[in-house]
Amino acid sequence: MKSIDLNNLETVEKGQILLKQGEIAKYGYFVKSGCLKSYAIDSSGKEHIMQFAPEDWLITDLDSFTNQVPSQVGIEAIEESEIFVLSRSEYSDITNFDEEDITEMAIKFRNNLIASNKRIIGLLSATAEQRYIDFTVTYPTLVQRLPLKLIASYIGVTPEYLSDIRRKIAHK
Secondary structure, X not given: OOXXXXXXXXXXXXXXXXXXXXXXXXXXXXXXXXXXXXXEEOOOOOEEEEEEEOOOOEEOOHHHHHHOOEOOOEEEEOOOEEEEEEEHHHHXXXXXXXXXXXXHHHHHHHHHHHHHHHHHHHHHHOOHHHHHHHHHHHOHHHOXXXXXXHHHHHXXXXXXXXXXXXXXXXXX
């Protein structure tokens, strides 16, 4: 995005928490390189990955960011990443962006919404194998980059079962 303030480019280390569940999201993040994840921790302490944000994706808790309510997710860097940090005031002032940037942001948010909707439908109705295939379509650059445990968490299976799925697909 051309209008993003290049002074807001930050390098974040693997494991760095950008947003904790329950905090108000003050920033959105545009990933230049690396990868972030959004996740929720349930009452038993289990992590559920909601979304990955590899290069060229935007990520935040949009409800918290927009409405200033406690975030339902956390955001963490799962690789060392370079991110553009977009504050709520910058995002809210449409004059900060040219028409091309607004179009690009709208496309990115639309694509995030489409991916989220597909994910919800998959969790409700698809087999684990189909959810893995959908993951590979949505995040083709992450298939080889991410540890099995993160992909397994995303599709809702154990790492061992994901290994079985991958073996089965490879033998087809």
